[in-house]
Amino acid sequence: MNWLNVTRGGAPMLVSLPHTGTEIPPAIAERLASLPLARNDTDWWIDRLYDFASTMGATVIHTTISRSVIDVNRDPSGQSLYPGQATTGLCPTTSFDGTPLYRPGAEPDDADIHSRRRDYFDPYHAALAAEIARLRADHDRIVVYDCHSIRSVVPRLFEGELPVFNIGTNDAVSCAPELQALVERHCDASGLSSVSNGRFKGGWITRNSGDPTNGIHAVQMEIACRGYMDERADFEPAAYSFERAAPVRSVLQRLFADMVEWAGQQSTQMA
Known part of the structure; x- marks a missing residue:
């Protein structure tokens, strides 16, 4: 599974x-209306923004398969995580803007969805579960x-311009209140706009993994792309901007250090 990368830390x-x-298997790519369109909703460069994580001892799990093939952050049953609001599904058939991703009649059927879940979704979540258990x-x-990012303006999904930092804890269910407060303090101190459990409350990974009573505290961070790149209207992603990213990256590095310290406090106290 060379599309699934796990870097273990302690x-x-x-x-x-x-x-x-951004990888799309050829058999799926030939059914798409446009490859640039299918890749347009990628969380561009977010792996570069967080490339310090492993040096801080964090375990990192990363898939190279495009979310247009299957979205590993959606409910595998197909149920919407945001009932009544526009969103994309487990195997998306439209872009965030509502544009069809497939040529007419080439959309994924039940057999396609089953095979993509078996080949990509299930292994990703098995890796998550294994690393959570190890840690x-x-x-x-x-x-x-x-870790997530999204364009600052997507009228189909939300009104106006999204804050730079969008913290999701499933309305304070997926983690302890003190951890959510810690994340909020760092975002507030940055001077950049932020919100907790606004339009994005956390996807399937946050909601399914978070189990605070058993010591597993999950947080989703959705960062508006303008925080680290110049956004553009066409399908070609702008380059990663070191100048734009520097303030956001600094916030994230301090946040990670404090989250690791917070998580380790209980072990120290109980030793």
């Missing part, structure tokens, strides 16, 4: 990168941090 923190992939065996509590 710190009480797991970092998930589910939407940075919990060594630590009384751990943080599962799910």
